Amino acid sequence: MNAPSQAKRPRPRLDATNRxxxxxxAEGKLNITKCNDxxxxxxxxxxxxxxxxxxxVVAHAVAGTGVIDTMTVNHQxxxxxxxxxxxxxxxxLDDAPGVYLTTNITGSPVDAVDIDDKVRVTFEEQDGIWFPLFEKVA
Known part of the structure; x- marks a missing residue:
């Protein structure tokens, strides 16, 4: 039903660019790199x-809304x-042209999720990393 929240997600190696x-x-912001030029x-x-x-380039907070472009259901x-x-x-993403995030859709049964569904970001924190997940917009 939900994203794999029980298991520990692989931790990314943080650096100045991706932090x-x-x-x-942590501040409810989905930051995507944007070019000031x-x-x-x-x-x-x-x-x-x-x-x-x-x-x-700088980290720029986007709205965190979008649409499911493609999807699959994992059973393993x-x-x-x-x-x-x-x-x-x-x-x-709605307001970051050309940006697609591979993520999990949470809060809905898997059979209620489909391509072209509107979604919004939510975050799952594990050890100081805030994983951007998405949920359907009602």
């Missing part, structure tokens, strides 16, 4: 813009304590 993405949830978004976070190669308990089934989805 705002992985810790922004060309205005384009880059994800995963990089030290430079993937569009114009400018190093003038890959880790101890992993609650199955759960939805793995690619979410197209």
């Amino acid at each position: 705002p993405f992985w810790t922004g949830g 060309c205005g384009q978004f880059t994800h995963p976070p990089r030290e430079f813009c993937r569009h114009c190669q400018s190093e003038n 308990p890959w880790l101890p304590g992993l609650e199955v089934p759960f939805v793995i989805a690619r979410v197209k």
